[in-house]
Amino acid sequence: MADCLFCRIVAGEIPATLIHEDDGVVAFADIRPQAPLHVLIVPRRHVATLNDLTEADDALVGRMLRTAAAIAQAHGYADRGYRTVFNCNGDAGQTVFHLHLHLLAGRGLGWPPG
Ligand code: 5GP
Ligand code: ZN
Secondary structure, three states: OOOOHHHHHHOOOOOOOEEEEOOOEEEEEOOOOOOOEEEEEEEOOOOOOHHHOOHHHHHHHHHHHHHHHHHHHHOOOOOOOEEEEOOOHHHHOOOOOOOOEEEEEOOOOOOOOO
8 A cells, every 4th residue: 555654664665673574574663662672563465453354364463473472582571571562443542554563562561551
């Protein structure tokens, strides 16, 4: 999608600090980090929200989550702890409508979230 911010990052048209990429997902640093480690893991293919996934995407979602875990581990947060979040639509505060998994680590994270 030409007008999608994260499609453009995936395509290399907008710069981002890449953390990981493979044939299914791309991970890059959030531009406004909310924790010492704040990474977004996105599918290469445009999917707008969690609501738009189908059974055919189960492996893709697994890849996203395992990528988050691998990045957390690589940065030394596997044992200390970290959070993964999908925001979906307005009440959850989704602002970019290309599916993304937030990975947050490096500070105590309050619960329940705001
Ligand atoms: P949402 O609120 O949709 O769950 O999260 C969108 C995230 O994208 C926010 O944390 C925001 O800081 C991040 N973001 C917005 N624009 C850009 C950008 O141009 N580059 C990067 N790397 N992150 C962005
Ligand atoms: Zn997109």
